[in-house]
Amino acid sequence: MPPLITYEEALQLGAIEDHARIEALIERAWLARLEHFGDSTDLCSLVNAKSGGCAEDCGFCAQSRFAEAETPMHAMMTPEQILEHARAAEAAGAHRFCMVTQGQGLSKRDFQNILDGAKLVAENTNLKRCASVGHMSVQRAKQLKEAGIQRVHHNVETAESYYDEVSTTVRYEGRLRTIDAVEEAGLETCVGGILNLGESREQRVEMAFQLAKIDPTSVPINMLNPRAGTKFGDRDYMDPWEAVKWIAIFRLILPAALFRLCGGRVENLGELQQLAVRAGINGVMMGNFLTTLGSEPEDDRAMFEELGLNVARQPDNGADPRPDNRSGWLEGETPRTPVDELIDRQEEANLWNPELQLRRKKKTAVPPRPDGAANRGLEVVQVGKEGS
Template sequence: MPPLITREEALELGKIEDHAEIEKLVERAWRVRLERFGDSTDLCSLVNAKSGGCAEDCGFCAQSRYAEADTPMHPMMEPEQILEHAKAAEAAGAHRFCMVTQGQGLSKRDFEKILEGARLVAEHTNLKRCVSIGHISPERARKLKEAGVQRVHHNVETARSYYPEVSTTVRYEGRLRTIKAVKEAGLETCVGGILNLGESPEQRVEMAFELAELNPTSVPINLLNPRPGTKFGDRPLMDPWEAVKWIAIFRLILPDALFRLCGGRNENLGLGEFQKMAVKAGLNGVMMGNFLTTLGSDPAWDRKLFTDLGLNVARQPDNGANPRPDNRSGWLEGETPRTPIDDLIDSQSEAPLWNPARQLRRRKKRHVPPRPDGAPNRGLRVVQVDPNRERAVTA
């Protein structure tokens, strides 16, 4: 479906600062979300299957060899380890599971481990399967589909016009080639980006309409969590009203895409009403549990964001064969069937989700080469979420 608003209308909405007007915009986006998807949800969880030592210069990422931040490290997981994390994600209530690795691509040996991990997840869980493994060729895309992967995540990160400020070693055109290869293999696409990298409101609108042209199945929205020692390490957190406003604008531009809020949501929105407002602004789901290198929130709290608004977070029994709601034919009618996995444990303490605090090693870099774009690394603060406060705090 084409965007519900024009570029000019999106830019005007982007100028809104009055909180009551933003709330009206949120209600408008909420109606669009309900019209397209009813009460269905699509909650994700991930595992950082290979971390650290990335050769690229993405300005937001502590894994980059050009960042002065300590490198979060661990080698490629074995397929059985991937399955262990998938089972924990399923027990915590996730609908889908994404296997994520750093860098532009994988060696043949590491790619085979991803394929085997996907086969095990398909065989032993009811989770829908996703990967985020950098650039892939059409041949690799076909192999992923044969192994049971259903969706490939590959962000554009920001607007094309702002992209050179974000990365110089990963070309924007290469990202588009990967997205094309994924589509040609018959896989779903998950394509989004990060807000608050220093882009202008015009460039946010530009990115949203570029995404509309790509027409991805899923659009993950990240809010920059400034990491000390990276190019964007000194940026302030995004105002939560501003973040919610732009989520609603993106929903109106991409009415049929599955929206999920991922990295930085706790730091920028806090652990209060702003996250629930973000759901009303058009979200189908969140990345529940923890993130690649930072801690998230308790899965029960994540699910409650949706159930408090009358949305359905129940699990499905079909192993992704008839996914809900991400087949666009609209399998939304009827009651959610009960399955044996409804009786699985639900607490994060019992279900050991991916935990970067325990499972990553932090290694100091002996040498950090100059960034290819000549920009300095910045940021001396640490961003933390205080559970007793509405917003993140800095120390």
């Protein structure tokens, strides 16, 4: 579906600062969201299936070998461990589950673990299945589909004109090739980016219209949660009203895409998270994020229910990935969910928990960034000379 506003209108809306005008914009986005999706929601949860040092130089990421930050690490999970976290996500009320690994590609053995994990999740839960495993060929994308994956996540991160400020080792064109491979394999695409990386207002509009051209099924919206020792480690959080405004603008540019709030939503939006949902959001990343903590399941579900939206699980074994089209059914009975009643707090199930499951390894040496930029946000300790 084409955008509901023009490029020029988006630029004008991006300039507004008055809260009353932003609220009017949010109402416009809310009506667009209701028109296309009704009361349906698309709640997601993830597992960081493999974490560790990454050879790329993405400026927002502490896992990068170029970041002066401790590396969050753990080995590749077994398929059974992936299933255990999926069952916990289902107990929290998630509709879909994403298996995520660090870096731009997986070894054959690690990729097989993802395939086997996806099969277990498909056979033993009522969750829709997603994967985020870096760059891939059409062949690998087809293997994911055969294993039961329905949607693949691969962000563009930012506008093409600003991209070189974000990464120089992962090319923008390479990201587009992966997205094309996923589509060629017959999978849905999940493509978004991160706000507040230092991009201009014009570049935010540019990214939104580039996403509209890609036409992904789902658009994850992240807001920078600055990590000390990274290129963007000293940036402030986004003003919550500014963040909500841009979510509404993106909704009007991408009226038919599923929007979900992901990384940085707690830190940047605070008490305005529900207003962000009204600005056009279909779902959130429930539980925790790759390396940081999230919200309690009860609070996330309430955020949607209080707006009259339906967070109930859909009894279709995830056969049809889109929540606004529930006609797809698999043969046989729907597998039993892990609990009869949804949990309210994370401690009630074994959700992915970065504080407990990651170990932080201090880098022994950090090479200079390929673009020559400094890492920021580190505490500087002034050591006086002896006798001063």
